[in-house]
Amino acid sequence: MSAPxxxxxxxxVADVVTxxxxxxxxxxxYAEYDVDAICDEVIGDYKSxxxxxxxxxxxxxxxxxxxxxxxDPGRKTLEEMISHAWDLAERAQNAGTPQPVLDLLxxxxxxxxxxxxxxxxxxxxxVIALAQAAVVVGRCIA
Numbered sequence: 517m518s519a520p521x522x523x524x525x526x527x528x529v530a531d532v533v534t535x536x537x538x539x540x541x542x543x544x545x546y547a548e549y550d551v552d553a554i555c556d557e558v559i560g561d562y563k564s565x566x567x568x569x570x571x572x573x574x575x576x577x578x579x580x581x582x583x584x585x586x587x588d589p590g591r592k593t594l595e596e597m598i599s600h601a602w603d604l605a606e607r608a609q610n611a612g613t614p615q616p617v618l619d620l621l622x623x624x625x626x627x628x629x630x631x632x633x634x635x636x637x638x639x640x641x642x643v644i645a646l647a648q649a650a651v652v653v654g655r656c657i658a
Contacts, residue, residue, distance in 0.1 A: 521565030528559045528566035536579060550582040594632060594643070601625050601650055604657075611657040621649040 522528040532555055536545040545551055557578050560569040570578065605621050624646040631642045 521567040525566050529555050553582045608653045608657050613656040621653045624649040
């Protein structure tokens with residue numbers, strides 16, 4: 517962070533972005549980090565002239581905490597799998613599949629969606645549960 521105070525918050529945010537990008541490790545700070553969250557932690561308010569309110573060490577620790585997750589190459593496949601499973605659930609419901617069987621599929625679907633959205637749960641366990649539930653539901657509507 518190069519200046520002790522800024523005329524506007526936008527100027528302070530630009531300085532944060534410049535600091536991150538000047539490392540040479542990233543060319544687009546917004547694509548790699550939650551810049552808004554970083555700025556909320558490191559930039560002072562209007563009265564302080566939007567001056568940095570952390571040390572250099574604290575700044576880089578904050579940047580590290582707000583790194584966005586790396587692109588997940590399997591995510592698209594899982595999203596397609598979920599989409600097909602939702603279609604299967606709708607067909608099963610329309611076919612009169614017993615609710616406890618539908619609940620197996622829906623619980624597995626929600627667990628996998630929760631994993632994709634929040635990183636909760638074990639991915640492999642979610643995928644296996646969804647596949648098992650889909651087989652059971654598929655047998656009911658076959």
